[in-house]
Amino acid sequence: MFLNSRSEPTELVKLRFLNARMMLGPKEKRYYLNLEIGYQGEVMFDQFTQKLQNDFYIINDLRLESNNAEFQIDTLIIAQETIYPFEVKNHEGDYYYEAGNFFSMSTEDEIKNPLDQLKRSKSLLCPLLKKMGNKIPVEGFVTFVNPVFTLYQAPLHAPIIYPSQLKSFMKKIDQIPSKLNSRHKWLADQLLSLHLKESRYALKPAYYYEKGIICPRCYSFMISVGNKKLVCHKCGCEESVDSGVLRCVMEHEILFPDRKITTNGIHEWCGGIVSTKVIRRILLQNLASIGTRQHRYFE
Ligand SMILES: [Zn+2]
Structure with missing residues (x-):
């Protein structure tokens, strides 16, 4: 059962308008494109979670604060005996893993280590849940959703779900018996009530707008x-x-x-x-x- 539907993040909508109306700096442009790609990945992931039949609470795009640090969970599934935070990634193309880091094969650029991101959000989520009296274990996963993604030298025991495994992973958790009670609901409601609408670190570009009405289809004037x-x-x-x-x-x-x-x-x-x-x-x-x-x- 979905407790909230995923909508386009305000920051993304804002940057899309800004991109049409002004020259974004290279850093802002990259940030904006990453948001677009990331959001598309989350929508792809939703197509899998939407098929789940089990008694689950599914919360999309949760932004929380814990120990004065902000973190975001792309999807959180609450099952009877496990809480699953998912870090969803939409990288496309060939990547390799070396000495704890991820690199693009085509550009040799290092990408943000999604395993570290997952570890960080787990380490912030767990104390928050503990404060709420939660004793259900938390098991997080990095999920690559783009069908054209390959990771070479992949770490063997890392909590990663690859595109080819997504279907069977969902099938597997759907078959683990799960019966939610009021305690689970309370927990989910607490998390939702703490959700932050916008990041404190949202990019605030200098605003030099070009005025006019932009096309709803191609964002030209x-x-x-x-x-x-x-x-x-x-x-x-x-x-x-x-x-x-x-x-x-x-x-x-x-x-x-x-x-x-x-x-x-x-x-x-x-x-x-x-x-x-x-x-x-x-x-x-x-x-x-x-x-x-x-x-x-x-x-
Ligand atoms: Zn147009």
């Missing part, structure tokens, strides 16, 4: 055609002005949660391509307005 239609200048995607402006409002809320939504603010954010008159109408029709005339804002 759109131009307006008449009063009713927007067209992407790159992929030709078409959209009604109303829906494009409302997407801009949503994006504005994610990027500037503290700023009030005003006709002029959204007009500017849309790059001035939609008249203030049309924007006012769209906002009035779709959002609750507070105040009048020049003091009006929307929620």
